Amino acid sequence: MTARPIAVVGAAAAGLAAVEALRRFGWRGPLTLIGDEPHLPYDRPPLSKQLLHGVWESERLLLRTTEQLDPLGLDLRLGTRATGLDTATRTLTLDSGERLDCAGVIIATGVVARTLPGADRIAGVHTLRTLDDALALRARLAGPGRRLVVVGNGVLGCEAAAVARELGHDVTLVGRGPVPMARTVGAEVGALLAEEHRARGVRLVTGAVDGFETTSAEGAAAAEGAAAGTGDAPGGPAVTAVRLTDGTRLPADTVLLAIGSEPAVGWLRGDPALDTTDGLRCDAYCAAAPGIYAAGDVARWDHPAHGLPLRFEHRLNATEQGMAAARNLLAELAEETRAAAGTDPATDTAATTTADEAPAPAQERRPFAPVPYFWSDQYDIKIQAYGLTDGADQVETTVLDRAERRTVALFGRGGTAVGVLAAGLPPRQLRALRAVVATPVPWEEARATVRAVTTG
Amino acid sequence: MKITLDADACCGAGQCVLIAPEVFDQRDEDGVVVLLDAEPPAERHDAVREAAAICPAAVIGIHA
Numbered sequence: 075m076t077a078r079p080i081a082v083v084g085a086a087a088a089g090l091a092a093v094e095a096l097r098r099f100g101w102r103g104p105l106t107l108i109g110d111e112p113h114l115p116y117d118r119p120p121l122s123k124q125l126l127h128g129v130w131e132s133e134r135l136l137l138r139t140t141e142q143l144d145p146l147g148l149d150l151r152l153g154t155r156a157t158g159l160d161t162a163t164r165t166l167t168l169d170s171g172e173r174l175d176c177a178g179v180i181i182a183t184g185v186v187a188r189t190l191p192g193a194d195r196i197a198g199v200h201t202l203r204t205l206d207d208a209l210a211l212r213a214r215l216a217g218p219g220r221r222l223v224v225v226g227n228g229v230l231g232c233e234a235a236a237v238a239r240e241l242g243h244d245v246t247l248v249g250r251g252p253v254p255m256a257r258t259v260g261a262e263v264g265a266l267l268a269e270e271h272r273a274r275g276v277r278l279v280t281g282a283v284d285g286f287e288t289t290s291a292e293g294a295a296a297a298e299g300a301a302a303g304t305g306d307a308p309g310g311p312a313v314t315a316v317r318l319t320d321g322t323r324l325p326a327d328t329v330l331l332a333i334g335s336e337p338a339v340g341w342l343r344g345d346p347a348l349d350t351t352d353g354l355r356c357d358a359y360c361a362a363a364p365g366i367y368a369a370g371d372v373a374r375w376d377h378p379a380h381g382l383p384l385r386f387e388h389r390l391n392a393t394e395q396g397m398a399a400a401r402n403l404l405a406e407l408a409e410e411t412r413a414a415a416g417t418d419p420a421t422d423t424a425a426t427t428t429a430d431e432a433p434a435p436a437q438e439r440r441p442f443a444p445v446p447y448f449w450s451d452q453y454d455i456k457i458q459a460y461g462l463t464d465g466a467d468q469v470e471t472t473v474l475d476r477a478e479r480r481t482v483a484l485f486g487r488g489g490t491a492v493g494v495l496a497a498g499l500p501p502r503q504l505r506a507l508r509a510v511v512a513t514p515v516p517w518e519e520a521r522a523t524v525r526a527v528t529t530g
Numbered sequence: 531m532k533i534t535l536d537a538d539a540c541c542g543a544g545q546c547v548l549i550a551p552e553v554f555d556q557r558d559e560d561g562v563v564v565l566l567d568a569e570p571p572a573e574r575h576d577a578v579r580e581a582a583a584i585c586p587a588a589v590i591g592i593h594a
Contacts, residue, residue, distance in 0.1 A: 087586075094583060117588060119541070134539070135586050188564065389586040390543060447586075448539055456542065456561070501544050501556035508548075 077342040078101045078175050078439055079149065080320045080403065083156045084182030084338075085109025086118065087389060088370025090137055091396030092180045097146050099404050099437055103177065106149040108168070110183075114138070119389050121208040122233040127240065130210060132205060137361040156183070161347045178403045181342070181354055181368040182396060183402035185335035185387060196288055198313040199329045202230060214328050215241055222246070223316045223326040225283055227254040229450050231332035232267065236452040239274050246277040246324050248316070254278070255450075258464055259457065259495055262471035263483050266497075270453060270479060275411055276490045279317035286329070288313055335387065337372045353385040358441035361400040365410075369395035378441040379513060380407055380462065380492065383482050398442040405437035446493075455479050458504060461511035470521065474498070474528060482507070482528050484520055491520030503527050531575050533568050534591040541587045549584065550577040563589060 080096055082089045082443065085107050093107050109115070116135040124130035134227045138208045143150070151168070158167035166174040187201035200211045211234075214220065220243040224231045227249030235247045247254065253264035254271065268278055289312035316324045339350040347363050349355035352373035356362045360375050368375070370392040374385040468486035480498035484491055492514055506527040508519050533553070542561030546554035553574055555564045570578055582590035 091583065098579075098583075119586070240573070390545065390584070393584055393586060447543060447545075449543065451541075458542070500558045501542065501547070501561040502558070505544055505548065 077105035078164075078177040079178045080108045080178045080180070081106040081108060081174055082180045082182060083166065084184055084370065084372070085111070085115050085150075085152065086182070086184055086370070087137065087392035088182035088184070088396040089180070090115040091393040092182060092369055092400045093146055093148060093399040095400035096404065096414075099401055101400075101404055102128065104149060106174065106176075108154050108166075110152045110153070110155040111204055111206070112153040114140070114143070116205055117389075118203075121205065122202060122230055123237065125205075125208050125233060126202075126212050126215070126237045126455070128216070131207065135205065143445050155341070157341050158344050159342055159348075159366070161345050161366050164365050168319060175367075176425070178365045178407055179367070180396070180399050180403060181362070181366065181372060181400075182370045182392075183338035184339075184371040185337050187331070188334045188336055189331055190283065190333070191235065193329075193331060194285070195310050196286055197310050198327055199286065199331065200407050202234060203330050203335065204312070211328075211330060211524045215243060218241065220328045221326050221499065222328045223248060223324050224330045224332055225316065226330075226332035227251070228332060229255060229258060229448075230333065231330070232452055233450060234269070234330055234332060235271065235276050236274070239271075240453070243328075245275070246279055246326075247271060248279045248281055248283070248318070248324070250280070250282055252278075252280040259459070260463070260466070260469040260471055260483050260485065262469070262473070263457070263481055263495060263497070266473070266476070266479055266481060267452065267455070271453060274453060279318075279322070280317050281322055283321055284317045284319045286313050287315040287317060287323070291480060295415065335371075337374075337385070339372060355383065358443075359439050360395060360442050361401045361402065361406070365403070365406065373399075375442060378443045384446075384462070386446055386448075388446060390447045391444065393441060394444045398440070398444075401429035402439045403440075405439040408437060445508060447508075449464040455497055457497045459493060459495035460484070460508040461491075462487065463493040463495055466493060468517065472524075472528065482524060484510075484519075485526050486517045489517050490514040491517050494520075494524065499528070531570060531578065532593040533565060533570070533578060533586075534593065535563055535565055536587075536589045536591065537562055537564075539587045540589050543586050544587070545584045546581040546590060549581040550574060553578055554581065 082092045115137045164176045187203040193199045210501040222248045224235045225248050253274040254267050256264040305373045337353040339343050354368045356375035358376040360367045371387040377384045463485045466485035471483040483495045487491035510523045540562045553567045553570050
């Protein structure tokens with residue numbers, strides 16, 4: 075029998091970390107990496123920073139060179155989409171119609187950008203998730219004096235607004251709430267960011283989008299001729315304004331929809347064994363079903379230290395979880411092999427690993443219990459946070475230096491400190507703050523430590 | 531083992547310092563990675579590989 079592959083679906087940070095870890099932890103069988111984009115694995119955080127700004131070119135975003143990928147011996151399927159998974163037999167279906175009978179599967183399909191109905195038919199309206207998205211928006215912002223409306227004042231919207239302002243464009247940032255990034259950083263840090271954006275010349279507007287005003291199709295075609303090479307689909311109407319539900323009209327020639335994302339789980343909905351409510355539901359080991367694991371933005375798993383299911387769209391989590399899923403899948407396959415060795419071969423099912431597929435060294439399954447980390451760069455401000463900030467019921471923000479935007483904030487949930495955020499602090503202090511929330515501690519104890527760290 | 535850094539791309543996450551503090555440090559002013567030992571002894575190779583794999587900006591290069 076031909077050895078079945080482990081397939082990793084999703085060829086970005088989490089998928090790459092998974093295939094590398096599978097090899098490092100001893101998987102010598104066939105290894106398939108499937109990515110729906112045509113590009114080699116690349117890094118996403120720079121898309122809304124260095125790439126959009128134009129200081130980096132696309133090549134700089136590649137996470138590995140082909141020379142670095144070659145030794146992994148991958149069956150690399152780029153530009154290929156998985157369309158279905160039968161968890162009972164661990165069989166993937168690809169958009170080519172091919173079916174892949176797998177020893178195990180790691181799902182790292184990430185998220186897709188949310189959009190508004192009809193937006194994809196209007197020239198000048200963009201989303202920002204993929205390299206191609208970022209290049210299209212960058213081409214648009216390469217010309218002088220664009221009038222950009224960013225819809226959504228979360229992390230992505232704020233970063234893109236900052237870059238567009240630095241490039242000299244007229245920028246309006248629209249949010250449903252008045253304070254940028256409030257859900258992620260709390261109201262007071264958000265207010266500091268609002269101050270900075272205003273000081274840099276960004277117009278902040280509170281409201282919800284009702285629709286777009288556009289040119290007629292003929293007018294758009296003419297405008298398109300004038301803006302040749304911007305990467306927009308020609309011929310459609312072009313955006314001229316964003317209309318808010320309160321009647322406000324924001325003139326725009328370019329719009330970025332930064333209104334969040336949806337986990338890419340649509341292709342998994344055919345299998346009743348999987349829970350795909352807001353991501354692919356996993357246990358503490360990142361397992362969604364026997365032999366089926368998930369990692370990165372798409373995975374919602376039980377964090378053992380926090381006792382609730384969590385899903386992060388954070389760069390570091392993608393890598394750490396990709397590695398954890400790889401380790402735990404190999405441990406499970408090794409266990410299956412041991413179990414199968416003690417049974418009659420006739421009862422050996424398709425979903426059981428054969429001896430030649432078994433990973434060499436036995437791994438132990440471990441719950442995935444990371445200290446979450448994210449960062450955001452806006453102008454000269456770098457925000458860094460450890461633990462959980464979203465969903466806190468208690469936030470204490472200490473502004474250490476308002477002009478310099480030096481700040482620390484502690485986030486609590488049910489009387490326990492669960493997250494800490496800082497801007498403008500030296501790395502030694504940051505690492506000390508990380509220790510405060512590495513394991514949940516009582517709020518008062520964490521407060522005292524934060525005070526000691528930041529005043530010491 | 532020889533380590534190289536693409537420090538311009540460093541995002542200052544500091545994971546390398548947490549994993550291999552004898553090999554990596556961060557600049558005080560901006561948190562950018564600093565190499566303390568470009569050719570670390572064998573007992574630190576696993577930690578360095580781990581740090582390179584974890585680095586969220588793929589800054590750490592490892593050469594034989």
